[in-house]
Amino acid sequence: MLVNQFLILGAVLFCTGVYGVLARRNAVMVLMSIELMLNAVNINLLTFGLVVGSISGQVFALFTIAIAAAEVGVGLALVLLIYRNRSNIDVEELDLMHG
């Protein structure tokens, strides 16, 4: 069935995104992996919206797209700030505080 294929695509994209967030060390790559997760959500929402026959799925997806843009805007600003102060954006080297 076509619906299943969309949901499986969503799940595969989501898992790829989770792997990227956990395995990548470059902050920009982590941000891109998070985008991948959010787009998996959009595919899910649109598929379910079609199945359920409700406009809510599409409205939800629009909100997700808009808010993801805002999130990435802030994220890139933070990465830039880190780059200015440390000249690298390796997330695993951020360990000034621990305990």
Added chain:
Amino acid sequence: MTLAAVLGAFSRPAVDWHALAPEVVLLGAILVIIILDVIDEERFRTFIPTVAGFGLLGALVPVLTLAVDGTDRSLFGDAYAVDNAALVLKALFLIAGYVVVLISIDYIRDGDYYENEYYSLMLSSLLGMLLMASARDLIAMFVALELLSIPAYMLAAWRKGSQKSNEAGIKYYLMGVFASAVMLYGMSLVFGLSGSTNFTAIRDALGGSGDPIPLMTIGILFVLLGFAFKVSAVPFHTWAPDTYEGAPTPVTAFLAVASKAAGFVALLQLVFVAFVGRDDVVQPLFWILATLTMTIGNLLALRQENIVRMLAYSGVAQAGFMLVPFAVSTDSGAVAFQAVVIYLIIYAFMNLGAFSVVMAVARKTGSGQISSYGGLFSYAPGLAAAMTVFLSSLAGIPPLGGWFAKFVVFRAALDAGNISGAILAVVIAVNSVLAFGYYGRVMKEMWMNPVPDGDETPVRVTPSIALATSLTLVATIAFGVFPQIVARFGELSSQLAL
């Protein structure tokens, strides 16, 4: 169809402006701050905290008129509710926000930071919290969560030149965004399988007959785990101590109290309304989270040397106590709901109080080490006494507010009347004793140890910090001596939700 025809066909839905008045007033205050800054940054610099403070108090007025009016309002196709539960929590957010503005004033002015951006971001985050208190729909809840989180990421990284603050911001951001992506994936499953984004509709869909769908279980788990990050439940707490230590102290107070409370408010709606039919998933999950959070939070707090870091882990442990009622959500029903609200109200005041004393002392010593509190009583007896009250309250010593908070959680656990509730009650008791270890250590430093460098010049307490400390002090003592005040708020809030 032409554009004119489309526009003509559109009719504006009726909006109940009285119900939205608190949000509108707060939005007005944000806009005034931005406009004042654009007109003349230097001239209006000193007015901006005043505008922020009055904006918050002004938003409290419609909350009161709505409470007096007493009708339950529902807006935007039942996505947004203004009932007693929402009003009690909105009042809590506004008052907590006011106290945070009070303790921010001197720090932000003396540090030469941008005042306009700081206060407008903080009020935006509070606006998100007001929305969260009213959200009764997955979309509304998601928008509220992001509106309160995104400004908080920026606030955590506020000290641009400090690598610690940068690190605090990026850690908070990455963890927060990852959690909200996981939560969104869960929301998409919940929406798809229940066919609606509205909480009552989801509850009805889940309550139906038939075997539970496994995919739905995953959806519910993902949504709840996303919020577990927000309230820093173990094992998702790792961001909290680093973010709290690196962020500017007023922002830490804001995150530890208001932002955490917003996470709990969302969980209240999800657990007690939307997912109430699936207590087979919800109760065991929260049982594990609550036990781990209380115990590990307390054990890690015992070995901290930095006071803000200790308060961060103590906040993790306190969140564990607040998670207990969720583990008995259907067994104890309304008692559990009330316990969370009561704990949230009392925790907000005692923790903000502790942070305001930390701010006052740090202005003199410039250090965050617990050892720098040595002999505080000899040169700043008032602050030492206030700090003792706040720490004893956090530890749960009667007759201060904290004991009543612990008592209602304990009662909720026992009210469940089953073995898992009884085990939780034992864990609460053991952890309450453990917590004396680190709160007592700070008290011992203040009262018994000598001043570390012999510098006994008195601490200059600014009027705004003095006001914040006395407000929270009065509330902490009053809630302990007259627990019926706060119990009444708890009862009011649970009337409609259940």
